[in-house]
Amino acid sequence: MSSKPMCKGVIFDMDGVLIDSHPIHKKVWAQFLASLNKQVTEEELDFVLEGRKREEILRHFLGDLSAELVTEYGKRKNMIYEETSSELKTICGVEEFLGALESAGIPMAVATSASFVRARNTLAALGILPRFAAVVTGNDVVNGKPDPEVFVRAAERLNQVHQDLLVVEDAVSGVMAAKSAGMKCLGIAADGRSEKLRAAGADRVIPNYREFGLLQIQQLF
Structure with missing residues (x-):
């Protein structure tokens, strides 16, 4: 008799999933593009x-x-981002959620399209970097989401099979990437995008982590 599947690892996107960075992200890109008269x-x-x-x-x-030019513009955009990084904060309930996973012995990783420098600096500044066994960034992959490569790399670093992993995402392309990799996917959507994430294949969508815990995770498997 086979045992019931269980979650053996959680992979988080960063922006909009761990960090409430979307308003700042848009502001920084607008400022950078304006500097180029765009x-x-x-x-x-x-x-x-x-x-x-x-x-x-x-x-x-x-x-x-x-x-x-991609490298040069990337550095210029990151400089603008660094000037606003003090405004960043974590998503509601995320620190308690990470703590519960850590206490349960469930390993965690970050899989983000952000650059290595921005991802590491941001996670470190908010004090949550040590919680993650692996951080996979845009610098580590050839193909961005919706290609599943970033999640495949994270699974390799966690040393877990895909069907035992949960991905937490807030973007349609990220949900598609997770499902393409054969992983469960929890959507985070607090701004009316729930239906889009469900349509992309999310197994469940929640507004934040406040009322979501280990029991709800295992119910997805």
Whole structure:
């Protein structure tokens, strides 16, 4: 008789999942693009929230760029981001949620399209970096979400099979990537995007972590 499947690891996206960074993220991109005389609307800026790698975002707004320009523009954008990073805070209930997972011995990883420098600095500044056994960033993969590569790399570092892992995501492309990897997916949506995440394949969608714990995780498996 086979045993009931259990969650043996949780992989978190970063922006909008661990960190309430979306408003700042959009503001920084708008400021950076304006410095290049590129004006964009609020709706157009929603593209930066879809889990894309930085080079994809740059080329989306600025067209075909050389690798050298991608690197230079990335550094300039990061400098603007660093100036606003003190405004960052964690998503409601996330620290208690991470603590419960840690106490239960469930390993955790971060899988984000953000750069290595931004991801590590942000997680460290908020005091949650030590909780994660692995941090996989946009620098570690060739293909961005919705390709599952970033989650596959995280699973390898956690040394767990895909069907035993839960991904926590807030973007349609991230949900698609998680399901493509054969993992369970919990959606985080506090701004009316719940239906989009469900349509993309999320197994459950919640507004924040306040009333979600270990029991609810295991019920997904």
